[in-house]
Amino acid sequence: MATYTKMTDAQWALIKKLLPYQTGKGRRYQDLRRKTNGIFYVLKVGCRWRDLPCYYGDDSSVHRWFQHLIATGTIEKIFTTLLQTLDEQGKLDWSSAKLDGSFAPAKGGASKSPTVTKVRALRSIWSATVTDCHSPT
16 A cells, blocks of 8 residues: 655645635635645545545535536646756656556557546546655655
């Protein structure tokens, strides 16, 4: 089973400035770092949302936050920023790539592979990114 290490203060500083600012009425966002760590935990470990440890907050609340980040395009901004940072630090090897089996066609030449949802594609990308971002240097 994959392990997860919470993001460092430096990583949080990069991500925090990309998060959407709350405007209008309604309850204020609660502990965004904890929720964001919860998102990374699910993406890295691969557990179901309802199996999210309670330390990260209510599973449905963390999932709603994840859906909000997807809808606003923030997840892509975070991903791009993390990739740029890792590239600047020389931690990316662009000569190799990881392929998730869900993107490969079925054996026997199936006529059509299932449509890959945006969330599923991001989950595959995030898994590799979170691993690289949290690996010790």
